[in-house]
């Protein structure tokens with residue numbers, strides 16, 4: 001589980017290993033995903049960010065009816 005501290009929030013340090021482009025854009029992505037600018041990504045923020053990224057790259061994503069097959 002990426003949330004090493006177990007508080008249901010991701011810090012920048014926890015987020016960076018998850019982002020394949022983190023070497024160049026991880027901090028930028030993190031700040032973009034942190035919509036309430038509190039320095040943590042909660043599940044709602046991370047989910048929205050991941051969905052946006054998956055949509056951009058054309059990969060399958062979950063729908064309202066359930067996960068992608």
Ligand SMILES: [Ca+2]
Nearest residue numbers: 034036038040
């Ligand atoms: Ca936040």
